[in-house]
Amino acid sequence: MSSNATRRMSIGDFLLRRLEEAGIQHLFGVPGDYNLTLLQQLYDTGTLKWIGTTGELTASYAADGYARLSGLGALLVTNGVGALSAINGVGGSYSEHVPVICISGSIPLRSIDRGLGMHHTMADGTFDHFLDAYAPVTVAQTRLTPRNAATEIDRLILTAWREKLPVYMELPSDIAYLDIEVPAGPLVLAEPPSDPERLHSCIAAIAKRLSAATSPAILVDADADRFGVAPELMELAERIQAPLAVVNAAKAVIDETFPQYIGIYGGKASEPQVRETIESSDCLLSIGYRPIEVTTGDFSASLPADTIHVRGHSVDVGNDNYQAVTLKEVLRAVIDAVSPVVSRARRRVAAAVAGTEVDGGSAKLKQAAYWQAIQNYLQPGDVLYVDNGTSFVLLGLKLPQNCTFIGSINWGSIGYSVGALLGALTAAPHRRHLLFLGDGSFQVTAQELSTILRHDHKPVIFLINNGGYTIERGYLGRTETYNDVANWSYADLPKVFRPDTTARSFVVKTSGDLQKALSAPNDTMIFVESIMDSQDAPAMVIASSNKGAELDYGPRGPHRRDNAQLRPAASS
Structure with missing residues (x-):
């Protein structure tokens, strides 16, 4: 077949075909009236599998997690309200160099041409606001039309893949079913040859x-x-x-x-x-x-x-x-x-491992014993997720072979890990997935646990319940109520979100409780809620927060007051 051969396809079907050819098998998002045309085409063709999420923010996190294991991710939102809900996650993908394709079903092209006011807009007669909003957090943006769709769809997908950065495209709701001439051959993901x-x-x-x-x-x-x-x-x-x-x-x-x-x-x-x-x-x-x-x-x-x-x-x-x-x-x-070198004199550096011996008895659970137990729980091939908080201790653990670490290190958006877990579980359901986070981070995106349960995924979720934002207490507000969060019955949530769930939940207060939870078979979801003191935090996390306060607030900052911060000694 000639490389210039063409065929006629609807714009929506061509977009879905190109996503599939790029290796994307799932599309995350939330239905809205402006994107239902494309969503219906997805169901009619069976090109991709739809993973409906509880909100656009978590859809963007899921697409990010999916892309980290699959190479590319995609989400579908609706004009304005959906696009702006997702922009934080897409911004994170830009910061973390993750190629995600954000598709926004937008207002009809007819309305743009005629200047007709529509819902989910600013009602000011201007229709480029969201293209402009996405410009700083994506490497390319476009509004598809019947005239440019064949070239722009390919341009954005290839750009995302080559640059390892997100892109944003608006698909007006009244053009998805229009037929255009498109390339007959498949999309080839390839780098341009070097000079x-x-x-x-x-x-x-x-x-x-x-x-x-x-x-x-x-x-x-x-x-x-x-x-x-x-x-x-x-x-x-x-x-x-x-x-x-x-x-x-x-x-x-x-x-x-x-x-x-x-x-x-x-x-x-x-x-x-x-x-x-x-x-x-x-x-x-x-x-x-x-x-x-x-x-x-x-x-x-x-x-x-x-x-x-x-x-x-x-x-x-x-x-x-x-x-x-x-x-x-x-x-x-x-x-x-380069020529091979037989050997060089050097000393092996031992990995730093948090904690000491695991206490298997009735002593109140503390962070040091907790993380030592986690170190012993890790297996080759695990996918591990970190969220902002004391779970940063994972950086100090030695990981077995073939593990994958997923976190929002540069962007630092709390709650990211729950949505990312959904995405990566979707991409690699055969691997063991371990989510580590605190109560504060979890409360931002807890509802996405329902989608994970809906699809019968089997992650192991380790949640530390210590009454709020412990990592922030190391910056400022050691005992202030602004670092507190409401106390939920976290271990009950799998049953709340899916009453017929077979998930195993544990409330852990001692090292012995933790060992029992770690011994549970992982043939279903495991949810481990560990109760710990709000003033107990790993020394490495406290030290990092203390230094961060110096950078953030300077020599006149309120962190210099007595007892304003957690200090490393507080974790002893």
């Missing part, structure tokens, strides 16, 4: 630096996962015997049992040997490095001045910048270009 000279020169420059180095090292950020190059990085590290560290946003991107893996680098927040290895390297290769305070130990990171910075589509080596090259091509060629 041959730039690629050759870039590879030669990197290989020369690595070959001459006596202490090369590799530092990995989350883009190594987004662009799928973790295998190449481990192969390169093994070939040249280079230690390999990650920033916390890239937790589990590199197999933590891999011999060259040394741990998390975050400036002064690093283990001393990790910090020394990275900062003293005479040839540091960084992958997608994006420093912010939470990934740099409050800006204490200090990479060597001549660090090689490799990004998705460009590379900096010294004063030279190489454009029109792709990350995977560069790494594959560098592996071939």
Whole structure:
């Protein structure tokens, strides 16, 4: 078939076909009158499976979680009210470099052409508000028309996939059933080929630096996962015997049992040997490095001045910048270009593990014993979710092989993990999924638990009930009521959301209670509510919050008052 061959299809059917060809099998969202035409086409064709969520915010979180395991995610919302509800999650996908396609069923094109006022608008005669609103949080935006749909649908899907960033498209409700000429051939997700000279020169420059180095090292950020190059990085590290560290946003991107893996680098927040290895390297290769305070130990990171910075589509080596090259091509060629090294002298860095011995008795459960028990519970292949709060202790646990870590590290939106859990469960229901969060985060998006139950998923949910925002108490308001939340009967919620559920719920108050919950078979959902003191928090979390307060509030801030913050001693 000629590559220029065309066929006639309705705009909606073509959009659904292209999503399927891009590897998307599920569409998350909430029905609304402006998107029902596309939703009906989805049901008529059976192209994708619809996963209705309890709100657009959680749909955007679900699409994000789905994309992290599948490569691309998509959600469907309605004009204005739905689009703005989802924008926080899409903004998170932009911050975290996750390719998500947000489709908004919008007001009829007829109404736009005639300037007719419609509901779910600002009623001011202007129809570009939401395209404008999405411009800062997406890499591309469009309003589909019969004239541009064939090209714009392909452009946005390919852009999201290539750039690993979200896109936003509006589909007017009155054009989804209109037929247009579209390409007959399938959509091919492929990077444009690198410029041959730039690629050759870039590879030669990197290989020369690595070959001459006596202490090369590799530092990995989350883009190594987004662009799928973790295998190449481990192969390169093994070939040249280079230690390999990650920033916390890239937790589990590199197999933590891999011999060259040394741990998390975050400036002064690093283990001393990790910090020394990275900062003293005479040839540091960084992958997608994006420093912010939470990934740099409050800006204490200090990479060597001549660090090689490799990004998705460009590379900096010294004063030279190489454009029109792709990350995977560069790494594959560098592996071939450098000579193997038999061994280098270095010390293995032990992973920091929270807690000490597990108390199996009747002592009141504390954070240290809790997280040590969790460490022992982990299995190869687990998918682990972290939400803002004391569950950040997961960053200090050593993960078994083939684990995936999902969190909103850069964006930091509380409640993200519940929606992301739904999305990733949908993408990989065969894996064991472990959600770790606190009561404050859970209350933002708790209703999405009902969708998880509706689809018979079997995650293990670990919720800490300690009366509110403990991580914020480390910033400010140790005992203030603004950091409190209402006390729910959390373990009862699976039964509330689905009365016929077979989920197993546990209310845990002691280490013995926790061990009983951890022994339960995971043939259905397990919900573990652990009751802990509001003043009990891991030292690493408290220290991070205390430092964050210094950055946020400065020398005159209210955090300097006596007893205004949780302090590390409070967790003893």
